[in-house]
Amino acid sequence: MSLDLGEALQTFFAESRGLLQDMEESLLRLESESDDAESINAVFRAAHTIKGSSGMFGLDAIVAFTHKVENLLDQVRNGAVPLKEGMIGLLLACRDHIERLLDFAAAGEEMDADARTHGEALTAQLSQCLGKSATVPAEAVSPLESAGGRPMAGDTWHISLRFGQDVLKNGMDPLSFLRYLGTLGEICHLATLADALPAAAEMDPECCYLGFELCLKSDVDKARIEAVFEFVRDDCDLHILPPGSKQADYLRLIAALPEDNARLGELLVASGAMTARELEMILTAQESAGASQATQKPLGEILVERQIVQPELVNAALSKQKDARNRQAQEAKFIRVHADKLDHLINLVGELVISGAGVGLQAARNKDATLMESVSGMARLVEDIRDGAMRLRMVEIGETFNRFRRVVRDVSKEIGKDIELVIEGEGTELDKTVVDKIGDPLTHLMRNAMDHGIEPAELRASRGKPVKGTLKLNAYHESGGIVIEVSDDGGGLNRERILAKAREKGLIPDDGGNLSDAEVWKLIFEAGFSTAEQVSNLSGRGVGMDVVRRNIEALRGTVDIESHAGLGSIFRIRLPLTLAIIDGFLMGVGDGHYVVPLDMVQECLELDPARSEQRDYINLRGEVLPLLRVKEHFGLGGRAGRRENVVVVNSAGRKAGLVVDELKGEFQAVIKPLAAMFAKVRGVTGSTILGSGEVALVLEVPALLTEAARKLAA
Amino acid sequence: MEIRSERNDGRLSLYPEGEMTIYHAADLKPALLDALGQSDAIELDLSAVSELDTSGVQLLMLMKREAVAAGKSLALSGHSPAVLEVFELLGLGGWFGDPQVLPPNLQASARGAA
Numbered sequence: 044m045s046l047d048l049g050e051a052l053q054t055f056f057a058e059s060r061g062l063l064q065d066m067e068e069s070l071l072r073l074e075s076e077s078d079d080a081e082s083i084n085a086v087f088r089a090a091h092t093i094k095g096s097s098g099m100f101g102l103d104a105i106v107a108f109t110h111k112v113e114n115l116l117d118q119v120r121n122g123a124v125p126l127k128e129g130m131i132g133l134l135l136a137c138r139d140h141i142e143r144l145l146d147f148a149a150a151g152e153e154m155d156a157d158a159r160t161h162g163e164a165l166t167a168q169l170s171q172c173l174g175k176s177a178t179v180p181a182e183a184v185s186p187l188e189s190a191g192g193r194p195m196a197g198d199t200w201h202i203s204l205r206f207g208q209d210v211l212k213n214g215m216d217p218l219s220f221l222r223y224l225g226t227l228g229e230i231c232h233l234a235t236l237a238d239a240l241p242a243a244a245e246m247d248p249e250c251c252y253l254g255f256e257l258c259l260k261s262d263v264d265k266a267r268i269e270a271v272f273e274f275v276r277d278d279c280d281l282h283i284l285p286p287g288s289k290q291a292d293y294l295r296l297i298a299a300l301p302e303d304n305a306r307l308g309e310l311l312v313a314s315g316a317m318t319a320r321e322l323e324m325i326l327t328a329q330e331s332a333g334a335s336q337a338t339q340k341p342l343g344e345i346l347v348e349r350q351i352v353q354p355e356l357v358n359a360a361l362s363k364q365k366d367a368r369n370r371q372a373q374e375a376k377f378i379r380v381h382a383d384k385l386d387h388l389i390n391l392v393g394e395l396v397i398s399g400a401g402v403g404l405q406a407a408r409n410k411d412a413t414l415m416e417s418v419s420g421m422a423r424l425v426e427d428i429r430d431g432a433m434r435l436r437m438v439e440i441g442e443t444f445n446r447f448r449r450v451v452r453d454v455s456k457e458i459g460k461d462i463e464l465v466i467e468g469e470g471t472e473l474d475k476t477v478v479d480k481i482g483d484p485l486t487h488l489m490r491n492a493m494d495h496g497i498e499p500a501e502l503r504a505s506r507g508k509p510v511k512g513t514l515k516l517n518a519y520h521e522s523g524g525i526v527i528e529v530s531d532d533g534g535g536l537n538r539e540r541i542l543a544k545a546r547e548k549g550l551i552p553d554d555g556g557n558l559s560d561a562e563v564w565k566l567i568f569e570a571g572f573s574t575a576e577q578v579s580n581l582s583g584r585g586v587g588m589d590v591v592r593r594n595i596e597a598l599r600g601t602v603d604i605e606s607h608a609g610l611g612s613i614f615r616i617r618l619p620l621t622l623a624i625i626d627g628f629l630m631g632v633g634d635g636h637y638v639v640p641l642d643m644v645q646e647c648l649e650l651d652p653a654r655s656e657q658r659d660y661i662n663l664r665g666e667v668l669p670l671l672r673v674k675e676h677f678g679l680g681g682r683a684g685r686r687e688n689v690v691v692v693n694s695a696g697r698k699a700g701l702v703v704d705e706l707k708g709e710f711q712a713v714i715k716p717l718a719a720m721f722a723k724v725r726g727v728t729g730s731t732i733l734g735s736g737e738v739a740l741v742l743e744v745p746a747l748l749t750e751a752a753r754k755l756a757a
Numbered sequence: 758m759e760i761r762s763e764r765n766d767g768r769l770s771l772y773p774e775g776e777m778t779i780y781h782a783a784d785l786k787p788a789l790l791d792a793l794g795q796s797d798a799i800e801l802d803l804s805a806v807s808e809l810d811t812s813g814v815q816l817l818m819l820m821k822r823e824a825v826a827a828g829k830s831l832a833l834s835g836h837s838p839a840v841l842e843v844f845e846l847l848g849l850g851g852w853f854g855d856p857q858v859l860p861p862n863l864q865a866s867a868r869g870a871a
Contacts, residue, residue: 134815206811221846233849237818243790246819248782251811253818255847363815 051214052291055096056149057594062089063145066138067152070131071448077126086134087116093141097148098223099215105144108162108354109140111169112137118173124307124540132456133168135449140165182734199258200268205280208250215275217251224271307568335452382475391625392425392432393713399425400734420620431508433624439479440518440527441469446482447489451514454493461500461511462493468518473525479600481527484594484602488529488614489514491588494534496612506609508532521617524600530613536606538563545569564604568592576722596694596745599625599640627712627731630690631705633679636739638731639701643744647706650687659755661689661700671751673742677727694744699751701742714741726750760788769796774805777813785813789820797829804835809843821853 047519064144069082076082077585087333097105112134118124140162147154154162166280178289202224206217221662224230236254240246257266272281406414444466455462487545496514497503504510517528538560545551545566551558568588595602599619606612627638650661668691689700721727728743761772768843777785790859792799801820806813817833824831836844841857844850850857 209784211810211812216779218811218814218843218846225846228845233846233848235814235818235849235852236821237815240819240822241817242821243819246786248786248812248816251815253811253815731844 052100055100056145059093059096059145060142062093063138063142067135067449068140068445070135070542071452073126074128074131074452077128080120083120083126085115085127087113089119090116090141091267095223095270095273098271098436099219101219102144102148104162105141105148106223108137108144108166108225109141111166111460112141115169115172124172130172133165133172135452137165137169182314186664199286200228201284202257202259202268202278203254203282203284204257204272205254206251206275207278207280208247208252210251210278211249213275213278215274215278217253217255217279220272220275221255221257224259224268227263227267227271228259229258231258233257243382258276270743284674331479331596348547349556357443366648389432389436392429393715395425396429396711396713397625397732397734401736404734406703407495429624433474436475437472438470439469440473440478440525441466442531443482443485444469444516444518447485447516450486450489451493454490454650458494459499460493460497462497463511463513465513465515468513470522471518471525473518473618477525480594480598481616481618484591484616485516485529487588487591487597488616489516490691491611492529492531492533496531496535498534506534525618527616527618528613529616530611532611535608535610535612536564536567536596536604537608545650561603564606567600567604608709624711624713625741627710627741628690629707629710629733630673630701630703630706632677632703635679636733636737637673637694637703638710638739638741639690640708641743643694645691645698648689650689650702652686663691664702666698667755668698668700669751669755670700671747671754674702674704676747692748694748697748697752699748701747712739712741760785760792762792764796767796768798768800770800770802772802772805774807776808777806777816778808778810779812781865782812782816785816786819789816790823793820793823793827793829794832798832799824799829800834802835803833803840804837806840808835809840814843814847814849817848817853 047625069085069089073079073086086378086737094106094109094113097103097109115130119130122390138731140158144154144162150318178748204217204220210217212315220232221230234256236256237252239254241252246252259688263267265285268283269276271281312419387472392598399418403415403418403422407417447466450462451462451464492514493512498506498508500510503512513532515530516529517530519526537650541563542558544562548569550566552570568591574670592602595616595618601617603615603617605615606614626641628641628644630637632637648663660667662668668689670689687702687704688706689702690706691698691700709731714729716729717724717727726743726746727740729741731741733739759774760798761774763770763772769792771789773785775781818842821831836857844853844857
């Protein structure tokens with residue numbers, strides 16, 4: 044038999060990361076409204092839960108560090124320590140450190156020296172914030188009113204634990220809970236009860252039969268003790284009596300526990316919870332009560348009945364249960380599916396589209412009207428299925444956007460500008476693969492806008508703008524694609540400076556002053572371009588903007604800029620919704636078929652044989668258009684077509700004409716990757732299958748443009 | 758997990774080695790109970806036990822109980838640090854009633870307490 048903690052541990056990591064995310068959001072919210080009690084509580088809860096869960100898995104480094112963080116948060120929550128601005132920065136740094144510790148734990152490594160010193164520095168700062176009030180004060184115990192006898196002698200928590208038989212099989216070791224309990228205070232007496240151990244023959248060595256009676260000297264509150272056992276809550280019988288509980292409570296406890304009454308009484312006497320005389324009194328009282336022995340009430344009911352727990356504890360417990368229920372309700376709305384399964388489904392749908400087209404072709408060829416009718420009905424359904432399947436991969440961009448709140452906060456602190464982030468269109472959906480890859484270019488654009496776009500406060504004031512800069516992230520759908528905008532209300536791009544810089548770098552000829560604004564703005568995406576007079580930590584090293592453009596183009600997207608001097612600029616990223624299916628333009632060369640993405644096709648024209656004596660370029664309305672003969676490029680044989688056509692393609696501002704034999708029109712292409720052996724073939728990105736079953740190659744336009752330009756230059 | 762055994766004047770000495778944990782509990786139980794049937798006086802040397810969890814403790818308690826019920830003697834000896842830590846936590850030293858040799862760091866705290 045093998046017990047695998049792995050899965051539980053993975054869940055723990057995933058949940059902890061989620062909690063850290065919540066923690067970050069709450070901290071950022073606190074920065075704007077420092078007295079938002081709900082946010083403070085949320086941060087505290089996150090830290091507390093992470094600490095508790097790490098304790099269960101024996102991740103001591105995380106427990107130790109998080110404990111310190113929790114201490115400070117507890118003080119803030121109680122109002123003992125005011126929340127100052129610097130403290131949020133510290134807490135954010137602590138959050139990052141916890142994340143780092145989690146990473147180490149997930150990789151199964153010890154933390155390195157660097158992390159250790161960093162942790163110690165943070166701990167020191169935490170203690171500084173705590174100041175003198177470093178100890179957590181005891182929760183005030185409200186006077187108990189109800190009758191039931193005088194308080195018993197004990198000044199400690201009395202905890203009765205009976206673990207369910209399955210805890211060991213569920214991968215939990217009761218010992219680790221006790222060890223963790225020991226970190227909350229001092230376990231001054233612990234008795235292990237083996238009374239439930241069955242006869243040797245019947246005893247299942249993988250079941251747990253032990254029970255524990257213990258006294259805990261600690262000034263934590265009841266909810267925290269209960270939280271220790273959160274992971275085995277359903278799997279264990281837990282009774283907690285607070286210090287100073289009354290005889291009657293012990294009486295009920297004894298009645299509720301499975302062991303023999305007198306024996307339990309002795310245990311309690313031994314642990315110092317009561318005196319022998321008190322025990323005698325209780326037992327006598329019990330006999331006279333008679334029936335009470337038989338009643339085994341659930342713990343909650345007993346607690347309520349006794350009015351022993353403070354009302355706020357009950358409320359806390361209730362709200363916690365409600366939280367848990369809400370979470371479950373939310374989980375029910377989502378199904379976690381492995382991405383591979385989804386990809387497989389989408390592949391199948393792709394095949395379906397292809398074979399559907401094949402059937403359509405047959406029907407058209409046979410001129411079978413009824414069949415064609417059925418086929419067109421089916422085609423509509425297939426299209427719906429395709430859209431539905433693609434939508435499964437769609438995720439909202441909001442999560443990616445929200446991550447930037449932290450980036451904006453950190454960067455604006457670092458460069459000393461007051462910048463606010465406005466987020467719109469969080470609900471806009473796009474393909475998961477695209478979302479994953481858009482983070483880096485977006486980060487760069489945002490940093491760039493904060494560093495170069497938004498002016499320093501004094502300059503803003505002198506220009507009559509609000510001192511606080513605004514950065515906006517927006518997303519919306521537009522004609523089958525998605526547009527992501529990064530806009531700032533800064534100074535806008537400086538045309539003269541960009542031109543001067545471009546000349547200096549030799550990117551444009553010296554007399555190239557008649558470029559349009561859009562063309563000038565595009566220059567900043569050239570490799571090795573940077574206009575920042577002052578090279579800062581963030582940007583301005585001349586790497587980046589060209590990388591941004593390349594990243595976006597790799598996603599088959601484009602980026603363009605709108606800028607107004609003094610008012611700000613907008614960087615607009617246009618992306619296709621998905622990478623798996625494109626609207627293509629089908630062309631024939633010799634006996635083969637080729638597809639280019641439709642949005643890159645600018646126009647088509649017939650190649651005039653009389654004017655094509657210049658083999659490598661033509662004159663397109665006064666412009667030199669380099670030509671690339673696809674047949675020659677791929678070394679294809681076959682006779683030349685009756686006449687040749689030129690497809691003018693355009694990508695990132697560059698243009699070229701592809702010379703092909705036949706124009707076949709629009710075609711929806713399900714892109715299939717090519718096998719590894721074709722990886723070296725330049726100019727082809729993938730393949731697609733036509734309705735007739737023939738294969739068409741998808742051309743890589745940027746590579747072909749480069750090739751055409753090279754040929755023309757040669 | 759391996760249990761070496763040695764017979765000495767009718768006294769059976771067992772030397773469990775490695776982890777006494779849930780992973781081995783299923784194998785441990787028959788091995789230990791079997792040994793209990795072989796002799797009237799058994800010594801369980803725990804010096805090579807590297808890890809002890811609830812299931813291991815439980816088996817030790819079961820064995821002790823069975824031994825007492827059958828009028829046999831079961832002595833635990835050579836408690837390894839891992840065993841001592843668990844016995845200390847669960848307050849089991851007295852339950853088994855065997856002399857334990859405290860490691861130096863625990864000795865100091867025991868003296869301090871006294």
